[in-house]
Amino acid sequence: MQYLILFAAVVFETIGTSALQASQQFTRVGPSVAVVVAYVISFILLGWALKFMPVGIAYAIWSGLGIVLIAAIGYAVFGQRLDLPAVLGLALILAGIVVINLFSSSASH
Numbered sequence: 001m002q003y004l005i006l007f008a009a010v011v012f013e014t015i016g017t018s019a020l021q022a023s024q025q026f027t028r029v030g031p032s033v034a035v036v037v038a039y040v041i042s043f044i045l046l047g048w049a050l051k052f053m054p055v056g057i058a059y060a061i062w063s064g065l066g067i068v069l070i071a072a073i074g075y076a077v078f079g080q081r082l083d084l085p086a087v088l089g090l091a092l093i094l095a096g097i098v099v100i101n102l103f104s105s106s107a108s109h
Helices: 002-024 029-049 053-076 085-103
Strands: none
Touching: 002 029, 002 053, 029 053, 053 085
């Protein structure tokens, strides 16, 4: 269950970051409101996940998945291209998340 809460936090963080790009430095009201709402929900969910997971592990997963997802959205929605080193770096982030979840006994309290 804690992973579902954490994944929901990642989704809202990604929505907030996408809206941040769309807000054009907070000059557009709708996306600006979406930024604040999405980040608040994301942090509430992250806080709930911390009841069951160590902060370092939860934050590593939250931030790592957020980085990878926002890079994919930046590519697909905003036309931001990624070069080979960026793709390799993102793959290493994903590999780190997989290693934590498959091999670490620290992933839950």
